[in-house]
Amino acid sequence: MPLCVPRALLYLQELAEELTSVYQPAPPGEAPEGSREPEPDGPWRKRRRRRSKKRWGEEEPEDDADFVPSAEGESDLLLSEASESEPELLQGPSVQVAAKCKLLCRGQAPNGLHNSIMAPVWKCLAVTHSLRERLYSHWEFPEWIPSTRKWSFLSESEAAQYLPKETKSPLFSIQREGLQEDCVRYRINRFNSLQPHEERLDVTFFVGGPVWAMEWCPVPDGSAASQYVALYCNQGMDDRHSLAGIHTGPALLQLWDLGPLQQETGKAGLAYAIATDHGCIWDLKFCPSGAWELPVTCRKPPHMSRLGLLAVAFSDGKVLLYSLPHPEPLLAHGRAQPPERVQCVATLQVGSIQAGNSSECGQCFSLAWLPAKPHQSLAAGFYDGTVAIWNLPTKSLLQRVRQPDGSLKLYPFRCFLAHDHAVRSIQWCKANRNFLVTAGNDRKIRFWDLRRLHEPINSIKRFLSTEIAWLLPYNGVAVAQDICYASYGLCGIHYLDGTVWSLSGSDWLNSIAAGDITGELMAAVLPDLSVNPLNIKRPSERRFPIYKADLLPCGPDGGMDGQEPSEKLPAKAKSYSETVNEHYIRFQDTDLRNFKNFYSREPMKRMQEQEMKPGLNLDRLQLEAVHKVRFSPNLDCCSWLVSGGQSGIVRAHCLRGLASPPGHKLLLESRAQFSAVHEEGQAGSPNPNAPRHTLLPAK
Structure with a gap:
């Protein structure tokens, strides 16, 4: 028992040295600050080290496998000076793993961040790729193929x-660091974009109204295909929608083509748009895999090659499934002028055949598609706190009704009351299909x-949650919250602080991004909580701004004043005009x-200074508010992030600093695998449900 005291002291001393010197390595030839002068390497010192290690090993050889105590000033030597007479004590598997973790988490990575920050990013690449190979599919829902007969194209007056x-768009300027x-x-004119910046590659376009729903279209790993983003914006800049009750009305679902998003990206453009009459759109979710095929896939008319399956949550309480085609077949028919009206493949609503009133649960606010193949389940959260789960390929006569127009009406096979109020966000666990997490307006996360x-x-029970993200490599969920509300007994009090409207996570980068009401778009690299040898979380050193949007007054002559946002903004400016x-x-x-x-650069200093200011003015x-943020789920452009907000200006940024050599190697391997699979498919596939493809050349 007395031996535990020096062991604990040595461990705490080593931990203190690592915490104080890990981000500020000492110059060559200098001892770390606070450490004692190194002792000469003499026989007495070696004998002392051997005796102390042997004494620990005799007591509890397994208890200290998670750390390797070393003499002062020798943290980098680790196992290199171990005596040859005791390999069984110092070279066990657990000791070697701990030593390797410590060596991996020391020093700076090539991108400028510390290795302890980047190590989880390198690890999550292999984890994510392995899980997607097991849980993702090449082809699902073969009966839901887009057809030109389901599309009707509106005239200018109808649209x-x-x-x-x-x-x-409103006037705006872009100032790029450096x-x-x-x-x-x-x-920018509506549905137009700026030319991408040749160095920074950022893309900017205007969609016409405040953005409230956005999602990337998934593509297979290594496909080198064009990337698409589906989004919805309000018709008017001053529109307000009540959460209570249900309401219908015209809405426009937009699909934007961002190009392949490689080092030389093209100009963003509106591919096509879908007109609906089911009210505003609160959430969008694509089928995670098995819904995409090559644009040059040979299909007999009137069928078209499929881009993806999209589930849309509307304010009338319904969830519609759309089978979206690639834009090329629509262009071949000369009908790709927005907007179009398309018949959905399925309507999902709460209730049953006997009592099919979709208004009982209120509006649908959140969706979650089962991330494991065959992706047969879709979950949705409603205003009254209900969570409904549908079995999409069901053949049950109690859950599936064929409509006169050929589409399906599906009823859920499972419903439960998850919250006492509206379900704001819902996520499925990617590692186990049996687990869900929900966040409601009752301020509970369950x-x-x-x-x-x-x-x-x-x-x-915390603050009012706006969105949650459940990352695959991270041991827990990330939550965006509206901290303008705090509990006080049985009631609530409001205070001025800020709202994080949206949160998105990237499994490829082990990172999250968040957009708030003040116009700040930030990202953070998450720590590895399962293996963290240095016990360093340090959120302030793991996060960084992507951009900051400020609303500034114009100068007297109509030019830009150039001053910081302040009380100069008039209190009466509550409308867009x-x-x-x-x-x-x-x-x-x-x-x-x-x-x-990075920590001494201007963006980080600006972020730290603005965090101390109460800059929110609700008058x-x-x-400038950022309402929606989404990381790309696709390996080919996993470092890309798209965001949009109240101004209707949508921007896409490339986080090239988080790219790594392991990620580039994995991308090359995936492209070779993709080409090989589709070359075999071109010769003929034994699966009758699989589409016949023509090889897409890698870019």
Whole structure:
């Protein structure tokens, strides 16, 4: 028992040295600050080290496998000076793993971040790729193929009621870190975009209204295909939608083509748009895999090659499934002018054949598609706290009804009351299909086991949650919250702070990104909580800004004032027209190509200074607010992030600084595998349900 005291002291001393010197390595030839002078390497010192290690090993050889105590000033020597007479004590598997973890987490990575920050990123690449190979499919839902017979194209007069009202974007400028650029003001026409920046590759386009739903279209790993983003925006800049009850009305679902998003990306463009009459769209979710095929897939008319299956949550309480085609077949028919009207392949609603009233549960706010093949389940959260789960390929006559127009109406096979109020966000566990997490307006976050739904596994009551993300490599969920609300007894009090509207996670990068009401878009690299030898979390050193949007007043002559946002903003500017007449948006972009000397660079200093200011002013329209953020789920462009908000300006950024050699190697292997699979498919596939493909050349 007395031996535990020196062991603990040595461990604490080593831990203190690592915590104080891990981000500030000592120059060559200098001892770390706070350490004693190294002792000469004499026989007495070696004997002392051997005696102390042998004494520990005799007592409890397995207890200290998670760390390797070393003499002062020798943290980098580790096993290299071990005596040859005691290999069984010092070279066991657990000791070697601990030593390897410590060596991996020391020093700086090539991108400028510390190795302890980047190590989980390198690890999650293999973990994510392995799981996707097991749980993702090449082809699912073969009966839901898009057909030209299901599409009707609207005339200009018919389309007017569906289009966003604003034909031009608000004035804005872009200031990129490290570049001397003129403060040029831009104003983009509706459905148009700026030319991507040749160095930073950022993409900017205007969709016509405030963005409230957005999602990337999944593509197979290594396909080198064009990337698409589906989104919804309100028709008017000042529109407000009540959460209570249900409502219908015109809405426009937009699909944007961002190109292949490689080192030389093309200009973003609107591929096509879908007009609906089911009210506003609260959430969008693509089928995770098995819904994409090559655009040049040979199909007999009127069928078209399929881009993806998209589930859409509407304010009338329904969930519609759309089978989206590639834009090329529509162009071949000369009918790709927005908007179009398309018949959905299935309508999902709560109730039953006997009582099919979809208004009982209220509006649908959140969706989650089962991430494991065959992706047969889809979960949705509703206003009254209900979570419904549908079995999409069901043949049950109680859950499946064929409509006169050929589409399906599906009823859920499982419903349960998850919250006392609206379900704001829902996520499926990617590693186990039996687990769900939900966040509701009752300020509770609940974890559910679908095999026993009579009570949640865990229930946490915090602030009002706006969105949650359940990353595969991370041991837990990330939560975005509206901290303008705090509990006070049985009631609540409001105080001015800020709202994080959206949160998105990347399994490939082990990172999250969040957009808030102040116009700040930030990202953070998550720590590895399962293996963390240095016990370093340090969230302030793991996060960084992507851009900051500020609403600034124009100068007296109509030019840009150039001053920081302050009380100069008029309190009466609560409408969009009042705001844009005298103000513009300034985007300050971070150079994301590397993170060298990042903590002393201007974006980090600006972020730290603004965190100490209460800069939120609710007496005006938050035109700079970021409402939706999404990391790309595709390996080919996993470092890309798209964001949009109140201004209707959508931006895509490339986080090239988080790219790594293991990621590049994995991408090359996936492209070779993709080409090989589709070359075999071109010769003929034994699966009758699989489509016949023509090889797409890798770019």
